[in-house]
Amino acid sequence: MSKPNLRALSKMDFLKVVPTRKQKIGEAAAKPLPPLNAYKANELAAALHPKCQHLKVEEVLDRTADVRSYILTADAGNGTEKPAYFSAGQYLSITLNIGDSVITRPYSLSSSPKESLEGRYMLTVKRTEGGLASHFILDTWGAGTKVLASAPLGEFTYEPLRDAGHIVGLAGGSGITPFRSLAKAIADGDEDADLTLLYGCRSEADAVFQDEFREIAASCDRFRLVNVLSDEPAEGCEKGFITADLIKKYAPAGEEYSVFICGPQAMYDFVDKELASLGLRRKFIRHELFGEYRNPSKDAAYPGAAADDFELTVRMCDEVTKMRCSVDETLLVAMERNGIAAPSRCRSGSCGWCHSRLISGDVYVPASVDGRRMADMDYGYVHPCCTFPLSDIVLDVPPAQP
Amino acid sequence: MENRFDVIVVGAGNAGLVAAATTAKNGLNTLLLEKHNLPGGCATSFCRGRFEFEPSLHELASVGTAEHPDTVYKIFDGLGAKIDWRYEHNMFRAIVKGEGGYDVTLKSGVETFCDSMEQAVPGCRDSVHALFDLVQKCNDALAYITKMKGKPNGLTMMLKHGDFMRAASHSVEDVMKALGIPEKARDIICTYWGYLGVPTDELNAMHFLNMLNTYVVDGAAMPYKRSHELSLSLAKVILDSGGQVWYNSEVTKFLYDDAGAVCGVVVNGRELYANEVISNVIPHNVFNMSDQKKIPETDLKLANAREFGISVATVYLGMDCTMEELGIDDYTVFVMGDANPRKQYENRDKDGIYIVNCLNKVIPDSSPEGTCTLFFTIPIFGSDLPDDLKPEGYKKYKNEIAYKYIDDYEKLTGISIRPHIEEISVATPVTFARYLGTPEGTIYGYMLSGWDNLLSRISCEKDEYTIPGLSFCGGHAFRGDGYSSAYVTGDTVGKRVVKRAKGAK
Numbered sequence: 001m002s003k004p005n006l007r008a009l010s011k012m013d014f015l016k017v018v019p020t021r022k023q024k025i026g027e028a029a030a031k032p033l034p035p036l037n038a039y040k041a042n043e044l045a046a047a048l049h050p051k052c053q054h055l056k057v058e059e060v061l062d063r064t065a066d067v068r069s070y071i072l073t074a075d076a077g078n079g080t081e082k083p084a085y086f087s088a089g090q091y092l093s094i095t096l097n098i099g100d101s102v103i104t105r106p107y108s109l110s111s112s113p114k115e116s117l118e119g120r121y122m123l124t125v126k127r128t129e130g131g132l133a134s135h136f137i138l139d140t141w142g143a144g145t146k147v148l149a150s151a152p153l154g155e156f157t158y159e160p161l162r163d164a165g166h167i168v169g170l171a172g173g174s175g176i177t178p179f180r181s182l183a184k185a186i187a188d189g190d191e192d193a194d195l196t197l198l199y200g201c202r203s204e205a206d207a208v209f210q211d212e213f214r215e216i217a218a219s220c221d222r223f224r225l226v227n228v229l230s231d232e233p234a235e236g237c238e239k240g241f242i243t244a245d246l247i248k249k250y251a252p253a254g255e256e257y258s259v260f261i262c263g264p265q266a267m268y269d270f271v272d273k274e275l276a277s278l279g280l281r282r283k284f285i286r287h288e289l290f291g292e293y294r295n296p297s298k299d300a301a302y303p304g305a306a307a308d309d310f311e312l313t314v315r316m317c318d319e320v321t322k323m324r325c326s327v328d329e330t331l332l333v334a335m336e337r338n339g340i341a342a343p344s345r346c347r348s349g350s351c352g353w354c355h356s357r358l359i360s361g362d363v364y365v366p367a368s369v370d371g372r373r374m375a376d377m378d379y380g381y382v383h384p385c386c387t388f389p390l391s392d393i394v395l396d397v398p399p400a401q402p
Numbered sequence: 403m404e405n406r407f408d409v410i411v412v413g414a415g416n417a418g419l420v421a422a423a424t425t426a427k428n429g430l431n432t433l434l435l436e437k438h439n440l441p442g443g444c445a446t447s448f449c450r451g452r453f454e455f456e457p458s459l460h461e462l463a464s465v466g467t468a469e470h471p472d473t474v475y476k477i478f479d480g481l482g483a484k485i486d487w488r489y490e491h492n493m494f495r496a497i498v499k500g501e502g503g504y505d506v507t508l509k510s511g512v513e514t515f516c517d518s519m520e521q522a523v524p525g526c527r528d529s530v531h532a533l534f535d536l537v538q539k540c541n542d543a544l545a546y547i548t549k550m551k552g553k554p555n556g557l558t559m560m561l562k563h564g565d566f567m568r569a570a571s572h573s574v575e576d577v578m579k580a581l582g583i584p585e586k587a588r589d590i591i592c593t594y595w596g597y598l599g600v601p602t603d604e605l606n607a608m609h610f611l612n613m614l615n616t617y618v619v620d621g622a623a624m625p626y627k628r629s630h631e632l633s634l635s636l637a638k639v640i641l642d643s644g645g646q647v648w649y650n651s652e653v654t655k656f657l658y659d660d661a662g663a664v665c666g667v668v669v670n671g672r673e674l675y676a677n678e679v680i681s682n683v684i685p686h687n688v689f690n691m692s693d694q695k696k697i698p699e700t701d702l703k704l705a706n707a708r709e710f711g712i713s714v715a716t717v718y719l720g721m722d723c724t725m726e727e728l729g730i731d732d733y734t735v736f737v738m739g740d741a742n743p744r745k746q747y748e749n750r751d752k753d754g755i756y757i758v759n760c761l762n763k764v765i766p767d768s769s770p771e772g773t774c775t776l777f778f779t780i781p782i783f784g785s786d787l788p789d790d791l792k793p794e795g796y797k798k799y800k801n802e803i804a805y806k807y808i809d810d811y812e813k814l815t816g817i818s819i820r821p822h823i824e825e826i827s828v829a830t831p832v833t834f835a836r837y838l839g840t841p842e843g844t845i846y847g848y849m850l851s852g853w854d855n856l857l858s859r860i861s862c863e864k865d866e867y868t869i870p871g872l873s874f875c876g877g878h879a880f881r882g883d884g885y886s887s888a889y890v891t892g893d894t895v896g897k898r899v900v901k902r903a904k905g906a907k
Contacts, residue, residue, distance in 0.1 A: 004532035004581040006568045011560070014567035021858040028707035030699045033686050034841075040791070041713070041784035041843040045836035047793045085793035117794060155450065161804055162823045190794075283722050283824035317648050317670065318403050343439060343650060352449070355439050355649075357641075373447050373454055375631040379638055398439050398649035399670060 047084060049151045051401060053092070054078035057145040058120065063208040066127040067174070068138055069110065072147055073120050083116045086152030088185035089178045089260075089288075092123065093150035093345040095400075098136050100339045102400075105133040106289060106346055108262070109152065110177040110209075112184030124208065126174040153345055156262065156288040158182065158191050163258040164284055168251050169197040170242050170271055172263020173206075178288060179262065180209050187220035194222045196250050196257075200242050200267065202231040226250055242267075244274040262288035289348040293369050296388045297328060302364060305390045313394040314340055315359070331356075331363070331384035331395060341400040342384065349386035354397075358382050361393035407433045409899055410667055410676040412653045415443030415838075416885055417875035417892035418682030419636035423481045424896025425680075426645030430903055433676070434640055435669050437652035442633030443682075443838055444845060445885065450825040452770050453720035456761060456777065457829070458845070459629045460597065460734065461490065461622030463613055464886040472620055474886050477893045482642075483635040486626035490764045493617055494734040496593045498741045499753075499814065506590055507732070510621040519587055526587040533581065533591075537615040539565045540608055566608070570857045574602035574610045575743075589741040596736060596755050596781055598883070599712030599846050601747035606855035609882065616886075624764050629885075656681075656688055656872070658696040663870035677906075678871055678899045682892070684878045685867065686841050698868055708854055710784065711846030711883060713831035717778035717804045720825030725762045725774040729817050733763035737814060756780045756807050776819070778807050784831035784842025800828040847878025856882050873899065 036042045054075040061069040074080040091106045111122035128134045141147075156178055158167060169179045176199055185191040201207050204227065213225045227237040228246065238246060251257050259280065261271055268287060275285055296302055305327045312325035312334050325334035332354055335342040345353040349369030358380045365372075369386040376382070384395065411422040414436035422434040440446050444458040465487060466472030471479060478485055493508040493515065506522040508515055512534050520527040543566030547554045559567060569577055574595075578588045592602040594614060602610065625631040637647050648669070655668035656679065666675035681688050685705055689697050721728065738746050739753030746755040762774040769775050780803065791799055804826065808819050831843030838845065850856060863880040867873075875895040881887035 004529045004583075006536070006565050006577065006580045008580045009568040009572050009576060011564040011567035011571075013571040014559075017571050017855075017858045018861050020853050021862055024853045025700065025704045025707050028703040030702045031706060032694055033689055033702075033705055035690060036687070036839070036841060039784060039835070039842045040787045040789070041831040041835035042839075042841065044787070044791065044793065044796065044832045045843070048796060048832065049836050085796075087797055113794065159826055160801055161808065161820060162826045281722065283822075317651065318646070350449070353439060371449055373449060373630050374627040375447070375634050378627070378631070379634040381634070399651065401650050401652075 050080070050084050051151070053084060053149045053151065054080040055083065055121065055147040055149050057141050057143055057147060060142060063124065064206055066138075067124060067208050069122050069124040070137075070141055071120050071122055072149070075146060078146070082119060083121050084151050085116055086113055087157040088113055088181040088191060089156040089158065090152040090154045091156075091178075091289075092121070093153060094123075094133075095148040096133055096136055098132065101336050102339060102341045103133060103336045104344045104347070106153070108154075108156075108178040108181070108288070110180045112181050112188055113190050114184070114188045124174070124177045124180075150345060153351065154289070156260070156286065158193050160192060162283065163193070163286075164256040165192070166194040166196070166252045166255060166257040168247060168257050168259050169195055170200070170247070170259060170261045170263070170267075171197060172200045172242075172267035175261075175263030175267070175288065176208060177262075179260075180212065182260075183213065183216050183223045186222050187216045194252070196224045196226070196252075198226050198228050198238075198242050198246065198250060200228045200230065200263070203229055204232075204234045204237065224250075242271055242274070244277045247274065247278065256284065258284045258286065260286050260288075265290060289346050289350065290369060292347055293330070293349070293366055293386050295328065296364055296366060299366055301367065303390065310361075310389045311392040312389065313392075314342075315394065315396045316340065316342075316399055325389045325393065327389060329388070331382070331387050331389065331393065335384065335397070340397070342397050343400040344385050347385045349383050352383060354384045355381055356384050356398070357396040359394040359396055361395075362390040363393065364388045364390055405672070405674050407431050407674065407676045408903060409433070409678045409680060410435065410674060411680045411682065412667060413437075413443070413682030413876070414441040414633070414637070414647065415682045415876055416445050416632075416888035417877070417879070417895070418443075418680070419633060419640070420477060420481070420889050420892030421680045421682070421875050421896035421899070422645060422647070423483070423636050423639040423643070424893060425899055425903075426640045426643035427481055428900040430900060432640065432643075432645035433674065434645065434647045435651045435653055435667070436647065436649050437839070438837070439649045440630070440633070441637045441647065441649075442629060445629035445633045447628035447630040448827070450718070450827055451720060453773070453775055453825050454628060454769075455718045455720070455775060455827065456624075456628045457716070457718070459624065459885060460757065460759060460779070461617065462624060462885050463616040463622060464620070465623035466620050470620070472616065474889055477889050478635070481636070481639045483639050485632060485635055487623045488626055488765050489621050489623050490733050491621045492733060494593065494736055495732045496590055496736045496738070497814065498589075498738045500739070502741065504586070504590070504741070508590070510618050512618055515618045519590065522590060523584055523587040526584050529581050529583040530587060530591070533578070533583070533611060534615065534618070536565060536569055536577070536581070537611050539563070540569055540611065542566075569611065570606070570608040572607050574605050574607045577607035586741065589743065592743045593736045593738070595743045595747070596757060598850065599781055600849060600851045602743045604851040606850070606857055609850065609856040624761070626765060628768075653683070654691060656692045658693055661870070662696050664872035677903065678873065680873045680875060680895055680899060682876045684840050684844075684847060684876070685874060687839065688872075688874075696869070701867055701869065704866055709849040709851075710840075710842045710844040711849045711877070712781050713784050713834050713843045713845050714829075715780040715782055715803050715831070716829045717807060718825075718827045718829075719776040719778075719808075719819070719823050720769065721774050721776060721819070721822045722772075722824040723774070723822050724772060725760050728774065728819070728822065729815075730760050730774070730776075731763070732760065734759055737811065750780070751782050751786050754781075756810075758811055773824070778804075778811070780807060782831065784835065784844060787831060796832065800830060803830065804828045845877070846883035847876065850882045
């Protein structure tokens with residue numbers, strides 16, 4: 001065999017490299033470039049993940065004494081042509097201007113994905129004791145109210161390659177909202193799963209969406225609702241709490257199932273203990289966001305703080321603002337109270353949208369909601385939505401968008 | 403409020419970070435603007451459940467070690483950016499399905515690599531070894547060209563560096579055929595085309611050989627805490643040097659002065675000015691944010707002449723068992739429907755080529771104890787998306803991709819994946835269009851093929867993108883795509899700006 005050599009190739013081709021390039025460029029048109037949305041991938045990205053959505057309240061539906069649903073449509077006058085499509089179980093982060101504060105709240109979409117194609121979303125809001133946002137919404141939103149929302153967000157969705165084909169939904173109180181969306185998505189044929197929904201509430205009068213759930217169950221044999229009432233017995237309902245025995249009673253026999261849980265913290269605490277006795281694999285238990293973390297000083301790991309409140313210095317681009325931050329409020333809440341438009345979405349430590357740099361100071365981040373990336377710890381980044389001050393703090397915060 | 407800076411860098415991708423770190427470290431008042439809330443562009447990480455996923459990096463080339471630092475190591479080290487590097491010494495396992503298929507694992511180190519090639523294709527050793535001799539010849543030629551400050555003597559080139567001229571102006575396939583490398587051996591080595599997104603019959607040989615050589619000689623490196631570690635480490639250099647990084651700060655306009663020079667940008671509704679603007683943003687987008695009258699005709703023609711580089715579909719899996727329990731023993735596996743790279747490229751959205759990585763092989767504790775992660779990569783273009791794909795069909799589309807490749811890999815290897823998926827996330831060119839904002843979701847800027855190959859870019863770099871006050875760095879720039887090339891362009895452009903600033907003073 002002859003020794004390998006390159007003689008067969010012309011080295012003179014080397015001299016053509018530059019002239020060829022110049023010729024190709026010379027032959028091209030000098031026309032303006034297409035806008036980004038002319039490309040399929042970019043057009044889809046913009047449709048699925050708009051930077052924000054300008055919506056307006058079309059209709060208000062009274063559900064119970066303290067729960068209302070709001071039908072939202074696109075506010076074309078402000079630049080949103082139609083509501084973005086989503087996956088059942090996702091939420092919108094709503095921006096609210098209350099007095100001098102700018103706050104956000106995540107609300108699960110209770111409408112189905114198909115309804116968004118028809119031009120509308122539904123959010124369902126329950127008045128919570130001592131709640132700021134829920135009172136504001138229930139007291140001030142009416143037909144025509146303009147609402148600034150994020151794109152649909154969140155991971156509390158059915159994933160066919162991950163989840164079992166049968167979902168046992170555990171809803172507590174207002175945690176029912178994403179399940180209305182999921183039940184309808186299943187009935188619409190947009191999700192290929194079965195849903196058995198155990199809905200925990202105090203009384204039948206507190207249970208929302210009952211007519212709609214009955215209607216879905218009547219037309220679709222893949223959905224079943226069981227009301228679980230804690231305070232009073234009622235016909236066709238279970239009495240008590242969502243226990244392991246109750247889950248076993250309604251879960252499909254002899255087949256794997258996924259448990260989706262959405263409700264208040266107290267419900268997670270209770271249900272998680274019950275689930276432990278069922279021996280389900282971790283992958284088959286999924287929680288919706290935990291919500292705002294409260295009472296950090298009750299944690300065993302809480303190191304204690306030397307004062308009741310501290311100075312919080314916020315640097316946003318080149319603007320510096322100083323304020324007080326109480327030890328039992330998160331850095332995010334302190335900023336919002338002081339009218340700083342800081343970024344936030346899930347408010348549960350997990351989405352990372354509020355990612356900010358701790359320039360100086362000591363903080364407490366409860367381990368159960370510490371959703372930071374590993375390198376964040378090394379380089380001093382925090383998620384202000386679940387970070388509490390233990391000293392004076394200097395924080396570098398990006399501006400909220402939009 | 404300060405509205406004037408020495409340097410504004412637009413985009414905190416790999417190159418933007420290095421450029422800003424370089425100018426800040428050299429005393430220039432530097433502002434880095436990033437539209438997202440995190441630095442890095444592709445070089446980041448994301449969390450699902452108890453897993454933190456590496457979104458894009460497969461293998462970082464040209465790193466080297468403290469004892470034998472290569473380009474990337476030197477850039478980070480020179481800036482004072484500390485990285486916990488982890489190394490992978492196997493190159494890859496290549497599986498070609500069907501009749502005439504093969505299953506070959508290649509190891510790094512020139513002699514070991516040639517041994518494993520000889521084992522796979524008896525009789526090919528000498529011709530394969532000649533590839534590495536050619537790399538040496540190319541390096542000698544490049545050293546000479548550098549010594550001559552880019553103006554080599556033509557006769558010396560012809561007499562002494564003919565093989566470099568051949569390698570630099572022909573495709574990988576042409577060069578390998580001329581060296582007498584048998585077809586099967588060519589196919590195995592060319593498996594790496596998947597990392598450059600250009601099939602080897604139009605990929606510049608010098609470019610490919612350079613990449614092959616760095617992987618074979620040094621192996622590949624990965625940061626311990628995902629690419630987010632790389633990006634935060636570079637951001638720290640900027641901040642420690644007195645520079646600023648503004649996140650959630652999207653540039654919406656490039657400002658030009660009367661003489662046609664870029665003099666600033668509009669960000670967050672504010673006009674900010676600088677002596678030099680460095681764009682990590684692809685020229686297409688910069689031109690669309692510019693007064694059209696200010697764009698030189700040749701720059702516009704160049705943009706119009708170019709094709710966008712490849713994008714990918716990726717499937718990230720968090721598994722509720724270990725890689726040992728799954729029976730996985732490789733970091734990188736390429737799976738191909740046909741041995742021929744051109745066919746792999748043409749069938750890319752059918753049965754062309756995909757890559758499966760298991761990071762736990764390189765970084766055992768990259769996921770919680772008792773778990774592991776898998777990362778599927780399928781090279782496709784944004785323009786490969788189905789024409790009739792609508793938002794309401796997108797989730798199904800993503801799951802069909804995931805299902806197809808997971809199912810294929812299960813059937814091929816007998817490994818049972820689906821029952822163990824605890825977390826899943828699927829990205830497509832739509833995802834990259836969303837996060838990077840590049841046309842068609844290209845992750846590699848412009849296609850590095852044919853006339854727009856690496857050599858032609860480098861040769862013509864000084865004549866292109868001539869707007870005063872504006873420089874470009876990134877995967878779309880003169881060194882082509884990939885983390886290491888982006889870092890190199892950030893380094894080069896940053897240093898040029900520093901030199902000009904010092905000259906002006």
